[in-house]
Amino acid sequence: MSLRSDVFLIDYELVESGREQPYLSKPKFRRASRGMIMTYVAVESLLERSWQLKELISEQRLGVVVGTSQGELEITKNFLTTLVKSETARPILFQNSLHNAVLGFLSIEFGIKGASMTVSNGSYSGEDAVATALDFLRADWCDACIAIGWDTKVNSFEKVWAALDPENVKRGEGAGALLLVNQSGLNRLSARSPITRVVEVETGGKIAKSTGQYIDYYDSNGIASFSRLLEVTPHACEIQIGKPNGSSRFVLGPI
Amino acid sequence: MISSNLNSNQENEVYVTGVGVVAPSGIGSDCLWRRALSNQTCIRAGEDNQFVGRVSADNLAELSNRIIESEQWSRLRSSDLDIAPSPAHLMAFAAMSEAMTQAGWSHLGPDDGLILATTTGLVTGWESELGHFLNEQADDPKLADCMRYQGLGCILQHLAASQNFSGQTRLITTACAAATQALILAHQWIRSGRVKRCLVGGVEVLSNLTIRGFDSFQLLSDGVCKPFDQNRNGINLAEGAGFLCLESDASPNRLAKLCGGGIAADGYHMTAPDPQGSGCASAMSLALKHAGIDADMIDWIHAHGTGSPHNDVSEAAAILKVFGDRGIAVSSTKAIHGHMLAASGAVESVLCVMALVNQVMLGTAKIETQDPTINLEVNRDSCDRSMNYILKSTLGFGGSNGAVVFSRVTR
Amino acid sequence: MTKDKDALLVEVVDLIVDSLNLHFVDKSEIRPDTQLAGEGLGLDSIDILEIVVGVEKRYNVKIQSAEEGKKVFATVGSILDFIGENRGVSGDLVQPQL
Numbered sequence: 075m076s077l078r079s080d081v082f083l084i085d086y087e088l089v090e091s092g093r094e095q096p097y098l099s100k101p102k103f104r105r106a107s108r109g110m111i112m113t114y115v116a117v118e119s120l121l122e123r124s125w126q127l128k129e130l131i132s133e134q135r136l137g138v139v140v141g142t143s144q145g146e147l148e149i150t151k152n153f154l155t156t157l158v159k160s161e162t163a164r165p166i167l168f169q170n171s172l173h174n175a176v177l178g179f180l181s182i183e184f185g186i187k188g189a190s191m192t193v194s195n196g197s198y199s200g201e202d203a204v205a206t207a208l209d210f211l212r213a214d215w216c217d218a219c220i221a222i223g224w225d226t227k228v229n230s231f232e233k234v235w236a237a238l239d240p241e242n243v244k245r246g247e248g249a250g251a252l253l254l255v256n257q258s259g260l261n262r263l264s265a266r267s268p269i270t271r272v273v274e275v276e277t278g279g280k281i282a283k284s285t286g287q288y289i290d291y292y293d294s295n296g297i298a299s300f301s302r303l304l305e306v307t308p309h310a311c312e313i314q315i316g317k318p319n320g321s322s323r324f325v326l327g328p329i
Numbered sequence: 330m331i332s333s334n335l336n337s338n339q340e341n342e343v344y345v346t347g348v349g350v351v352a353p354s355g356i357g358s359d360c361l362w363r364r365a366l367s368n369q370t371c372i373r374a375g376e377d378n379q380f381v382g383r384v385s386a387d388n389l390a391e392l393s394n395r396i397i398e399s400e401q402w403s404r405l406r407s408s409d410l411d412i413a414p415s416p417a418h419l420m421a422f423a424a425m426s427e428a429m430t431q432a433g434w435s436h437l438g439p440d441d442g443l444i445l446a447t448t449t450g451l452v453t454g455w456e457s458e459l460g461h462f463l464n465e466q467a468d469d470p471k472l473a474d475c476m477r478y479q480g481l482g483c484i485l486q487h488l489a490a491s492q493n494f495s496g497q498t499r500l501i502t503t504a505c506a507a508a509t510q511a512l513i514l515a516h517q518w519i520r521s522g523r524v525k526r527c528l529v530g531g532v533e534v535l536s537n538l539t540i541r542g543f544d545s546f547q548l549l550s551d552g553v554c555k556p557f558d559q560n561r562n563g564i565n566l567a568e569g570a571g572f573l574c575l576e577s578d579a580s581p582n583r584l585a586k587l588c589g590g591g592i593a594a595d596g597y598h599m600t601a602p603d604p605q606g607s608g609c610a611s612a613m614s615l616a617l618k619h620a621g622i623d624a625d626m627i628d629w630i631h632a633h634g635t636g637s638p639h640n641d642v643s644e645a646a647a648i649l650k651v652f653g654d655r656g657i658a659v660s661s662t663k664a665i666h667g668h669m670l671a672a673s674g675a676v677e678s679v680l681c682v683m684a685l686v687n688q689v690m691l692g693t694a695k696i697e698t699q700d701p702t703i704n705l706e707v708n709r710d711s712c713d714r715s716m717n718y719i720l721k722s723t724l725g726f727g728g729s730n731g732a733v734v735f736s737r738v739t740r
Numbered sequence: 741m742t743k744d745k746d747a748l749l750v751e752v753v754d755l756i757v758d759s760l761n762l763h764f765v766d767k768s769e770i771r772p773d774t775q776l777a778g779e780g781l782g783l784d785s786i787d788i789l790e791i792v793v794g795v796e797k798r799y800n801v802k803i804q805s806a807e808e809g810k811k812v813f814a815t816v817g818s819i820l821d822f823i824g825e826n827r828g829v830s831g832d833l834v835q836p837q838l
Contacts, residue, residue: 099763099764101764104760104761104762104763104764105760105761105786105787133596134593134611138594143480143482144479144480145481145502147479150459150538151459153538153542154456154459154537154538155459157537157541160797161797162793162794162797163541163542163544163545163793164545164759164790164793165542165545165546165786165789165790165793166760166786166787166790168538168541168542168543168545168546169546169599169600169726169786171538171542172448172504172726172727173448173481173502173504174448174502174503174504174725174726174727174729175599175726175727177503177594177727177729178598178599178600178726178727178728178729179599181594181595181596181727181728182596182597182598182599182728184596185596186594186596187593187594187595187596187607187608187611188593188594189592189593190503190592190593190594190729191501191503191510191514191592191729192501192502192503192504192507192727192729193499193500193501193502194480194481194482194500194502195482195485195486195498195499195500196480196482196483196486198482199482202499202500205499206499206514209514209517209518209523212521213517213521215592215615231476234472234473234476235476237470237473238473238476238477278495545789545793546786546789547789547806547809562806598784599786600786601785
């Protein structure tokens with residue numbers, strides 16, 4: 075497959091803060107972070123709607139890419155403060171503090187055993203997850219790939235971020251997930267018609283504001299903004315998202 | 330940005346043309362190579378009595394002097410006046426410079442790529458402040474200052490700014506498999522024509538967070554680690570950086586060919602590897618498939634071999650699954666340089682490249698009595714060996730795995 | 741100095757349930773013969789490490805080896821025995837910070 079091979083968006087799911095609440099008391103999530111639960115809910119919803127995906131695509135051909143800017147900052151803070159206050163290093167907090175913990179959790183819960191990766195790049199972390207999923211699908215490393223962007227707010231840090239950011243950027247929290255397939259994945263899921271074709275994801279300070287759909291929604295999760303814009307403009311040829319230090323652009327194509 | 334040659338169906342081959350290392354062995358890939366050749370460990374007991382691989386204070390001071398006078402640092406300073414070099418900057422800049430100098434790259438251009446792997450980044454700059462963090466101190470300007478660089482993406486942005494680079498970048502944080510995955514992604518980028526050349530690196534620093542965290546898992550060895558030994562009792566954490574220059578053009582600087590790699594997940598446990606080595610075996614099989622070679626063409630496996638009881642058993646099971654019991658030679662160099670977590674795949678890939686160039690199979694320091702349950706042909710001492718293909722494997726927390734295949738180039 | 745064993749049982753059960761967020765478990769059903777792993781509480785190795793850390797800190801005791809850890813952290817009762825035999829070496833009870 076080449077760089078230009080088609081990648082299709084089958085479905086997407088946005089999980090905003092609050093939706094994790096009913097899950098917190100379930101035994102399965104007793105050790106899970108809010109980030110793990112929000113991403114879990116997003117993937118669960120995608121898989122529930124794409125009936126048979128797990129039957130039609132083997133677990134080795136299902137990939138996942140997780141993008142997060144700050145990762146488990148709250149848990150990292152808890153680990154380090156417990157360490158300082160009581161000289162105790164708590165294993166569960168350490169395990170959950172890793173950037174890759176969400177990926178490990180999803181991989182276990184949903185039996186995802188294909189190409190999988192965690193990426194991070196500030197406010198472009200969600201975009202980089204989608205770009206990586208395109209790479210995976212075009213390289214034929216998997217037939218379907220779930221691209222996830224997530225970040226959670228840490229209330230005790232809001233003042234810190236405000237001090238660092240004179241523009242007082244709105245910081246959101248939540249998880250967004252896109253179910254992407256290549257041509258062979260699409261053939262397998264023949265009952266599903268794709269929403270759009272994703273040609274390219276570009277990021278950085280050098281993208282000029284264009285005539286495409288543009289939104290100034292500042293958060294570290296471009297997938298969330300992308301999904302919101304898709305709601306209002308499903309036939310867009312490109313979607314552009316404003317960022318504190320530039321913008322990102324999802325180039326879409328006809329099916 | 331998409332360059333113009335992308336419509337061609339011809340797939341590019343990928344060569345390593347430069348390598349760079351900063352490790353507990355010192356500054357430069359040669360220092361590490363010499364240590365590896367003679368099976369000499371760089372692991373020492375630290376102040377807290379943990380055995381770790383630390384880059385010496387003298388080395389860091391030298392790198393600090395070097396970096397402040399460098400053109401790269403002044404470029405970075407012009408975009409961020411307040412920045413001060415952290416150990417991660419020092420190691421990454423030096424390893425990057427060494428690799429680029431060897432490859433003859435003066436700078437990164439718009440058609441190039443930059444992929445970095447880390448799990449700690451600039452953590453040493455903020456972890457002690459964060460540890461004392463209490464709600465009532467939330468507006469302490471000192472806290473805000475050090476939290477500026479909390480995101481792992483910062484180090485990638487700094488490296489890019491130091492090169493005035495605005496091309497394709499990616500930061501991979503898939504635990505200990507991160508740098509291996511970075512090489513695999515870079516291979517794909519070049520092969521598909523997305524980029525012409527790609528600089529790939531990993532950097533990891535010793536931190537309270539990782540030392541105390543791994544200690545809480547009872548994963549740290551009480552001495553120098555002993556990969557594949559029956560008395561092994563844990564790993565040695567280490568710090569360092571490894572960088573590789575990858576490019577497709579037939580260059581006179583070719584050191585080795587990166588033939589391909591594979592990525593797969595266990596889906597088994599948050600931190601422990603699958604004892605059957607399922608994900609690790611899948612990654613190795615995929616690496617062979619993408620490299621277009623059979624298992625019996627591999628001459629040597631440079632294993633992850635951390636010396637933790639579980640890793641070595643799991644990895645051995647994976648190797649047996651893929652390579653059978655033909656007795657393929659396997660080594661781990663962890664007892665020499667320690668475990669650099671996300672950077673391990675980069676630093677150890679540099680050793681693989683140098684092994685191919687020198688046609689030397691490295692040994693496995695500190696092994697005394699091989700674990701009888703590990704049915705591998707562990708190579709103990711470095712020796713001359715004619716080798717065409719080497720496989721490098723890595724396993725990481727979260728059940729993440731990556732494996733790459735390198736081959737010899739005739740020059 | 742040894743506490744009444746019933747009181748210690750309550751303390752250790754609280755420590756296990758609270759540090760592992762086992763809020764759905766009926767504390768009164770956890771008895772000295774309850775196994776931590778498998779059929780008992782179904783805990784995994786990370787859970788057990790978490791309890792090791794909590795018990796070591798609270799009762800100022802130290803597990804010397806992985807083998808000892810396996811024996812001590814097999815059942816709730818074996819934890820109680822270990823604490824009874826080893827606690828108070830330094831005299832002071834360290835308050836938990838979990």
